[in-house]
Amino acid sequence: MVEQQAVAGRLRAADGQWSTVRGVFRTWRDQALVAQAFMDWHHIDQGAGTGQSGPGPFVVTAVREGEGATDESRVEHVLRVCAADQGRRCRAEAISRTGDQWMADLVVVDEPWFWARTGEQVQTNDGDPRATHGGVDFVRLLTPSTVPVGFDLTATAATETVAGRVCDVVAATPREIDPSDFSIPGAEAFGMISGGRDFQLCLDRQTSTLMRVTKFIDGDPAEVAEFLEIAFDKPLEQGLFRPLT
Numbered sequence: 001m002v003e004q005q006a007v008a009g010r011l012r013a014a015d016g017q018w019s020t021v022r023g024v025f026r027t028w029r030d031q032a033l034v035a036q037a038f039m040d041w042h043h044i045d046q047g048a049g050t051g052q053s054g055p056g057p058f059v060v061t062a063v064r065e066g067e068g069a070t071d072e073s074r075v076e077h078v079l080r081v082c083a084a085d086q087g088r089r090c091r092a093e094a095i096s097r098t099g100d101q102w103m104a105d106l107v108v109v110d111e112p113w114f115w116a117r118t119g120e121q122v123q124t125n126d127g128d129p130r131a132t133h134g135g136v137d138f139v140r141l142l143t144p145s146t147v148p149v150g151f152d153l154t155a156t157a158a159t160e161t162v163a164g165r166v167c168d169v170v171a172a173t174p175r176e177i178d179p180s181d182f183s184i185p186g187a188e189a190f191g192m193i194s195g196g197r198d199f200q201l202c203l204d205r206q207t208s209t210l211m212r213v214t215k216f217i218d219g220d221p222a223e224v225a226e227f228l229e230i231a232f233d234k235p236l237e238q239g240l241f242r243p244l245t
Contacts, residue, residue, distance in 0.1 A: 006155075007148075007153045007154075007155050007170055007203070008148035008153055010203065010208035011144045011145060011147050011148055011153075011203070011208060012145045012148060013145075013208060014142070014143070014144050014145065014207060014208035014209045014210075015086050015087075015142075015143040015144075015145045016086070017206075017207040017208055017209065018142065018207050018209065018232045018233060019084065019232075019233050020082070020083065020084045020232070020233055020234060020235070020236050021081070021082060021083045021084075021142055021230060021231070021232055022081070022082045022230075022231050022234055022236065023080075023081055023082075023163065023227050023228070023229045023230035023231060024078065024079070024080055024081070024095070024227065024228040024229040024230075025078070025079045025080075025081045025092070025138040025225075025226070025227055025228070026076065026077070026078045026079075026224070026225075026226050026227075026228050027075075027076065027077045027137075027191070027223075027224065027225050027226075028074070028075070028076045028223070028224045029074070029075050029076075029192075029193070029222060029223040029224070030073055030074055030220070030221070030222050030223070031073040031074070031075055031099070032073040033217040033218075033220060033222035033223075034193050034195065034215075034217075034222050034223055036195075036217065037193075037195030037196045037215070037217050037222060038193055038194055038195040039195075040195060041177075041186070041194055041195035041196065073099075074098065074099060075098065075099035076096075076097070076098040076099065077094065077096070077097050077098075077103055078094075078095040078096045078097075078228070079092045079093060079094055079095060079138065080092070080093045080095055081093075081136075081138050082236055082240055083136075083138075083139055083142060084236055084241070086143060087136075087139035087142060087143050088109075088110075088111040089109060089110050089111070089241045090108075090109045090136045090138075090139050090241075091106070091107070091108050091109070091136075091240050091241060092106070092107045092135050092136045092138060093105070093106045094106070103134070103135050104116040104117060104118045104123075104133075104135050105117050105118055105119065106244065107133060107134075107135035107136050108240075108241055108242070108243070108244055109133075109136055109241075110241045110243075111129075112125070112127050112128070112129035113125065113126075113127045113243070114131075114132065114133045115243055115244035116133050116135060116244075117244050122244045122245065124243075124244075137190075137191025137225070138191070138225070138227075140189060140190055140191045141190065141191070141209060141210040141211070141213060141225060141227070142209045142210075143209075144189070144208075144209065144210050146185050146189055147172070147185070147189050147190075147201075149183070149184055149185060150174055150175055150184045150185040150186055150189055151172040151173060151174050151175065151189070151199070152172070152173045152174075152175060153170055153171070153172055153201075154170065154171040154172075154173075155168070155170055156168075156169045156170065156171060160202050160212070162202045162204075162211035162212045162226060162227065163211055163226070163227040163228055163229055163230045164229075164230075165204045165205070165206070165211050165227075165230065166204075166205050167202035167203055167204050167205065167211050167212070168202075168203045168205060169200060169201070169202060169203075170200070170201040170202075170203050171198075171199070171200060171201075172199040172200070172201050173197060173198065173199070174186045174187070174196070174197065174199070187199075187215060187223075190210070190213040190215075190225055191225055192213070192215055192223050192225060193223065195215075196215040196216070196217060196222065196223070198215070198216040198217070198219075199213060199214065199215050199216070200212075200213070200214045200216065201213055202226075206232075207232060211226065211227050211230070212224065212225070212226035212227070213225045213226070
């Protein structure tokens with residue numbers, strides 16, 4: 001059993017426990033549950049935009065159970081990934097996508113540069129650090145040092161094997177939002193959509209990186225980020241991080 005008081009320390013130290021990573025990464029979410037959690041977390045009135053009272057300049061629509069929640073609300077991405085330099089250089093290439101199709105086919109980051117290819121079109125920030133790009137959120141599980149800032153962590157006696165790695169299971173509950181402090185992370189610490197009060201972390205025993213994070217809504221899995229395969233500290237070809245053209 002992981003001693004509760006040591007969990008935060010392990011997460012803070014994880015960023016420096018690996019030199020390179022190569023693997024296969026999967027994200028999955030039930031869009032209906034995730035949208036419900038987003039609205040609950042941000043106190044969005046579901047009547048907003050319909051003439052009823054409700055804050056905010058945007059509307060999030062949730063499909064509630066019994067009102068059309070089907071397999072169509074499930075979104076899944078599987079990526080071939082690699083990273084080095086504590087995530088400052090990384091690459092994510094789509095293997096398969098189901099549902100939401102916004103993600104690029106290939107994203108390469110060599111900070112401060114990024115390149116993203118979708119079809120034959122390549123987007124770049126030309127090295128401007130003010131412009132960033134999604135698609136490499138797997139790095140957040142490999143660099144979880146900010147998680148203790150935003151979450152109360154409870155060690156458990158359970159273990160799971162994820163991507164061939166023995167992991168300690170940790171329960172995580174986000175702290176209350178301080179609207180004036182955007183440095184306190186919520187679900188975004190795991191590359192997930194905001195919302196949710198119940199998270200389960202699978203903490204690799206050797207590196208203290210996160211092999212799997214699951215967000216539960218009313219006891220049901222709503223969002224999962226996990227490694228299906230992973231190898232630490234193996235040589236990576238430098239060409240993996242070269243600019244896309």
